[in-house]
Amino acid sequence: MMTSLLRDSHLQRVDAGEVLFMQGDAASECYIIVEGWVKLYRLTMDGNEAIVSVFARGQSFAEAAVFSMDSYPVAAEAVTASKLLRISRDVLHQKIRKNPEFALSILSSTSLHLKQLVQQVEQLKMHTAAQRVARFLASLCPMEAGACTIGLPYDKTLIAGRLGMKPESLSRAFVKLRKLGVRVERNAAAIRDIKVLRDYADGDDGGVIYRRPGNISSQSTA
Known part of the structure; x- marks a missing residue:
């Protein structure tokens, strides 16, 4: 499964501060971090950044947006010089339809992200x-x-x-x-x-x- 995914993805090198996508952009790709750190954030009404999450090597992000949304609900920016695997919307949907194990892995990743967000809210409150x-x-x-x-x-x-x-x-x-x-x-x-x-x-x-x-x-x- 991973070999097939690597074959159908594209390796991208980005510099620190490089924007991968903006909030509201068409959700066309999701990412796996090979090296580096990436932050996800939303822009507030006064133009400030509200950090949603920070991802590191081996983690993936934007799967839920690519799978079920028309646009990204957040922006993504490389915190450090990074290497990323880009997976297109078409490839992701194709893998999900053909491979139940891959579909479960996407569901697991999305559930983990949700759990982490709940934990963040809990920590802020408690x-x-x-x-x-x-x-x-x-x-x-x-x-x-x-x-x-x-x-x-x-x-x-x-x-x-x-x-x-x-x-x-x-x-x-x-x-x-x-x-x-x-x-x-x-x-x-x-x-x-x-x-x-x-x-x-x-x-x-x-x-x-x-x-x-x-x-x-x-x-x-x-």
Whole structure:
């Protein structure tokens, strides 16, 4: 199935900042990211960007629009220099008609995107800015416990937009997370204990847990 899909798709190289499609354009193609990052966003009435999602290597986007809509409900732009596989509307429909497994994979991908959007709304309603940042940083670290150093995948303005906050709120969240042993410098974050960060992201923000040698305590962040 994948071999056939690769044969019928087109590899596209794009530069950072290059627009793939605009909100309202005819939904003619969907994409799979081979390398890089792509953001999806909607333009507000005052011309600002409202980030809907950010996709990375191995992820696909715009399938639902190509499958069931006449136009894209969002715009897409490469965050970094990227390589993308473009799959035309005709090819996608042909694969769906001929291959039930492919149809199920498209349905699964669409369901996953919907689940992620629901989770984003839930986090905006139920978690503080610092908790959302903690969850984002934790998602970049493959370890379950211990120290971890990660590179921020894109600029902080985009991180703030993805997490539903202003850049100044992101900066305040970074300061707050220092009590958890998180240090952010330039484009990297050093985390003293990823488990502590994950526990904080999933827990109550009434206090910040931090560790010192031989001691575990709680300190109010009010």
